[in-house]
Amino acid sequence: MIDEKAGKVLEIIKEFANIGAGSAATALSSLLDVELMNDVTTCNLLPLAKVPEWLGGAEQIVAGTYTYLCGDLKSGILVVLPQESALALLNHLTKENIDLAHLTPIQTSALKEVGNICLCWYLIAVSKMIDVDMIPAPPDATVDLLGAVMDLPLASLGEKVDTAIAVHTSFKGIDRQFDGYFLMLPEESTLKLILDKMGEPG
């Protein structure tokens, strides 16, 4: 089922990924008080099992922010920042030396907020395009092995999901660059709804 739709969905996702990345860059620019552009945005539809590989291996350390949509659209959403990007962002925001193994409550909160802002701006872009309200639950963040960070998102969708919409964006400023990965794990009904709304009945 999902395979047949994959091509169409990917086209649509590409459109809103670019818009979403643009909005996220603007929002992060004001949060960080630096000029940021979204440099490169790539999109993929991946089987869940391939996601850790796509992100560079299950054993690398990443910062993950997870939430889920409650409403008509059912989807898990995970924002992943590679270790260096998380360090650079937190250092810039808090002006403190960051030890990812022992984040202070303020630093954890900052990390959640960065993830939250990224994912909300993506959602706003999608929501405007398909004219459906998206209501994310309050997110939670953790810094750990990528495989471990992905366990709960995978478990909460169980057998209902086997495809992830994976978007990679490089944000570029004058003296810094960092990467953000945005993963959407939609239930089949959500994929169908997106297609219907975009005039491509699945």
Next chain:
Amino acid sequence: MTEPRSIGIAQLAIVHAPDQLVCLGLGSCVAIVVYDPGLKTGGIVHVLLPRAPPKCDVPEKYADSGVKKLIKELLSHGTSKGRLVAKLVGGAQMFSNLNLAIANIGRENVMEARKTLHEQGVKIVAEELYGSRGRSAVFDSSTGKVTVRTAFGNTRVI
């Protein structure tokens, strides 16, 4: 000795000495290791969820059906049920502030694995469980030892 083979979610493997198996990045997932010290043969199943639904095509994904399949495969490799021992790794709670019923699925995975191992008469000899940190587990079939690493450098051998 060859490089340890990586066992992903919903995968199962059996090895003989001196081969090794590794599960990378266990969060709420549980790696169930079952070993026959007499034959130096053992296996791992890497489960995501506690209980298999009635119609289930991937038994390795669930703790109850995964344990049963692992023991069955080990017995078909000539191991003796009386000698089998089990070790459990994983079951962490990675996101503790989410208002989701499933947020502590790791604990349920562990409970179900323990229950099924008990029903099958396989004794659990060591565990490295819970907490909020991810783990990687390397199983060495020549000794039966499992080396558990966390993200920020702690290593423990069970």
